[in-house]
Amino acid sequence: MAEGRREKQRHATTQEIKQIARRHMRDQGTAAVSLRSIAKEMGVTPPALYRYFDSRDGLITALILDAYHALAEALVTARDAVPSDDPAARLLAACLEYRDWALARPVDYQLIFGNPIPGYSAPSELTQPAARLTMGLFVALVGEAVARGGHIPDEYEAVPLELEERLAGTEQVEGYTIPPGVLLFVVAVWARMQGMITLELFGHLQPILGDPGPFYRFEIGAILRRAGMYPAAQ
Amino acid sequence: MAEGRREKQRHATTQEIKQIARRHMRDQGTAAVSLRSIAKEMGVTPPALYRYFDSRDGLITALILDAYHALAEALVTARDAVPSDDPAARLLAACLEYRDWALARPVDYQLIFGNPIPGYSAPSELTQPAARLTMGLFVALVGEAVARGGHIPDEYEAVPLELEERLAGTEQVEGYTIPPGVLLFVVAVWARMQGMITLELFGHLQPILGDPGPFYRFEIGAILRRAGMYPAAQ
DNA sequence: TGTACATCAGTGAACGCGCGTTCACTGATGTAC
DNA sequence: TGTACATCAGTGAACGCGCGTTCACTGATGTAC
Numbered sequence: 001m002a003e004g005r006r007e008k009q010r011h012a013t014t015q016e017i018k019q020i021a022r023r024h025m026r027d028q029g030t031a032a033v034s035l036r037s038i039a040k041e042m043g044v045t046p047p048a049l050y051r052y053f054d055s056r057d058g059l060i061t062a063l064i065l066d067a068y069h070a071l072a073e074a075l076v077t078a079r080d081a082v083p084s085d086d087p088a089a090r091l092l093a094a095c096l097e098y099r100d101w102a103l104a105r106p107v108d109y110q111l112i113f114g115n116p117i118p119g120y121s122a123p124s125e126l127t128q129p130a131a132r133l134t135m136g137l138f139v140a141l142v143g144e145a146v147a148r149g150g151h152i153p154d155e156y157e158a159v160p161l162e163l164e165e166r167l168a169g170t171e172q173v174e175g176y177t178i179p180p181g182v183l184l185f186v187v188a189v190w191a192r193m194q195g196m197i198t199l200e201l202f203g204h205l206q207p208i209l210g211d212p213g214p215f216y217r218f219e220i221g222a223i224l225r226r227a228g229m230y231p232a233a234q
Numbered sequence: 235m236a237e238g239r240r241e242k243q244r245h246a247t248t249q250e251i252k253q254i255a256r257r258h259m260r261d262q263g264t265a266a267v268s269l270r271s272i273a274k275e276m277g278v279t280p281p282a283l284y285r286y287f288d289s290r291d292g293l294i295t296a297l298i299l300d301a302y303h304a305l306a307e308a309l310v311t312a313r314d315a316v317p318s319d320d321p322a323a324r325l326l327a328a329c330l331e332y333r334d335w336a337l338a339r340p341v342d343y344q345l346i347f348g349n350p351i352p353g354y355s356a357p358s359e360l361t362q363p364a365a366r367l368t369m370g371l372f373v374a375l376v377g378e379a380v381a382r383g384g385h386i387p388d389e390y391e392a393v394p395l396e397l398e399e400r401l402a403g404t405e406q407v408e409g410y411t412i413p414p415g416v417l418l419f420v421v422a423v424w425a426r427m428q429g430m431i432t433l434e435l436f437g438h439l440q441p442i443l444g445d446p447g448p449f450y451r452f453e454i455g456a457i458l459r460r461a462g463m464y465p466a467a468q
Numbered sequence: 469t470g471t472a473c474a475t476c477a478g479t480g481a482a483c484g485c486g487c488g489t490t491c492a493c494t495g496a497t498g499t500a501c
Numbered sequence: 502t503g504t505a506c507a508t509c510a511g512t513g514a515a516c517g518c519g520c521g522t523t524c525a526c527t528g529a530t531g532t533a534c
Contacts, residue, residue: 006476006531013477029349031265036520047522048478056521113436114348115263128441135442155456163452166444187442188453195429202347207362208369208421210400218397219422222389240498240509247510270487281489282511290488 014052016042018063025063025107030114033060064122067108068130074101075137087144088224089231094141095193095220099213102197109201113194138186139178142229146182150229156185189223248286250276252297259297259341264348267294298356301342302364308335309371321378322458323465328375329427329454333447336431343435347428372420373412376463380416384463390419423457 020041021033035056039046053059078097082090102109112131146152159167159180167180196216199205205212224230254275255267269290273280287293312331316324336343346365380386393401393414401414430450433439439446458464 004531010477029265031263034520035522044477045479046520047480047524050522051477110349113432113438115344115436124437131438131441155460160448160452162448163443166448183442184449187439187449191429191433191453192426193429194433195425195427198347198432199425199428202349203358204347204365205421207365208417209397214394214396214400215418215421218394219425226389238498244510268487269489278510279512280487281491281513284489285510 010052017049017052017059018066021059021063022107025111030107030110033063035059061122061126063108064111065126065130067105067111068127068133070105070108071101071112072130072133072137075134079137079141086231087141087148088150088229091138091141091145091229092220092224092231094137095189095224096217098193099197099200099216102201106201109197113198135186135190138190139183142182142186142189143178145227145229150227152181152185153223153226156188157181159184185227189220192219192223244286251283251286251293252300255293255297256341259345264341264344267297269293295356295360297342298345299360299364301339301345302361302367304339304342305335305346306364306367306371309368313371313375320465321375321382322384322463325372325375325379325463326454326458326465328372329423329458330451332427333431333434333450336435340435343431347432369420369424372424373417376416376420376423377412379461379463384461386415386419387457387460390422391415393418419461423454426453426457 017038020038024037025033033056035049036046039049049059053062075094075097078093079090082093084090142150163184164180167183193216196205196212196219200212200216205215209215221230251272254272258271259267267290269283270280273283283293287296309328309331312327313324316327318324376384397418398414401417427450430439430446430453434446434450439449443449455464
């Protein structure tokens with residue numbers, strides 16, 4: 001009887017608070033989260049929320065951590081929807097899900113990759129491990145793709161000296177060792193996704209490209225093809 | 235006597251207000267700009283500021299437009315510091331300045347490329363022309379580089395149909411016609427710069443790469459080299 | 469099964485705060501004759 | 502060169518607002534015997 005009725009209730013209320021907070025952020029910007037307005041919507045007095053979070057910052061920290069984990073989970077789900085004997089297809093699925101998730105949950109995306117709240121930033125000892133989840137996932141996917149006939153494009157194999165030194169220190173990701181070229185390649189792909197998505201989220205691509213979706217798929221396709229990691233057409 | 239003493243004073247005060255607003259944004263986040271705190275720092279009562287801006291939103295709009303123009307100007311200056319008979323070197327200079335400017339004035343960068351202020355976004359009829367300045371500059375630089383022996387990498391020449399249709403509509407930029415491949419290539423380069431810079435600004439690259447500078451230069455170098463637009467070593 | 473007690477979710481009043489914006493005004497600065 | 506007038510920067514009081522957080526409390530829910 002570890003999880004009694006009270007614990008369940010408590011958990012449900014906690015979730016409700018976070019859910020409303022996310023919606024407020026979506027509707028009025030990430031800085032608009034306020035305990036009073038959440039309480040109002042729940043039909044409860046503001047001090048009641050202090051039973052669940054010790055301060056407004058505590059709530060925000062929880063939202064940020066949730067966002068990290070939700071992103072990682074979404075990527076894992078997308079990856080695992082593809083048979084594990086086709087690593088290229090799994091990698092592609094994860095790359096495409098990255099954008100889909102960002103567009104579906106722009107607030108969570110901003111909590112991770114944008115200035116979360118004025119003057120506030122989540123303690124990095126909490127966010128760093130969460131951030132590693134996503135990197136680790138892509139590193140593993142590229143690693144598998146390389147093992148199955150893929151190859152890092154030339155330019156990432158010839159790592160410049162000043163970069164190589166640094167990368168030697170971070171060779172261990174998620175417990176297993178990866179060559180600097182792979183890590184560099186992953187970071188490069190990651191930055192490209194990031195760039196296209198933030199430009200799209202803030203409306204900079206639409207005036208030029210209309211729907212940015214085809215461009216995203218084109219760019220991802222181009223880089224993966226150059227790495228021999230694009231899934232064969234069915 | 236078009237610009238009398240009063241006009242000069244007025245202009246100086248307007249600049250002072252914006253300068254303080256920028257500093258407050260830098261120190262406490264972009265949402266922290268408040269007329270009252272600016273007035274306090276200037277040793278003036280809050281209503282006095284209404285002589286210069288008709289509301290808080292008006293001030294923010296001015297800051298955003300300033301940011302666009304400052305970025306464009308910085309790029310032009312960096313470009314023109316390189317002899318015009320070396321378009322590749324000019325292009326590279328502009329790409330590197332893009333990051334330098336973002337790091338030097340992160341607030342202005344966020345005003346352009348991030349969620350400026352909760353629930354507020356500048357009227358697009360004002361920002362769009364300003365945004366075009368930057369795009370136009372890169373388009374022109376790449377155009378010149380192509381005319382001087384550069385070439386768009388293969389993958390951007392073979393534009394997918396669904397993209398080609400849309401690009402046909404925006405072929406005119408800054409008054410002169412550009413082929414879809416060039417436009418696509420420019421957007422791709424832009425997105426890469428964007429991605430690396432936002433990741434760096436929010437501290438996501440440092441845990442992996444240490445100083446992200448070498449990585450940025452490496453990536454820009456790689457894409458420009460592949461396009462035959464990397465300046466010859468002196 | 470029934471009672472006494474502990475736990476804990478939520479209340480209601482209050483605190484001090486900074487915010488954008490309005491209004492009628494004062495007094496200095498510039499302009500026209 | 503001197504005076505009358507218009508312009509305009511800035512004042513001070515006031516408005517109503519929503520905010521995070523504290524505190525002593527009530528009353529329901531669960532637990533131990």
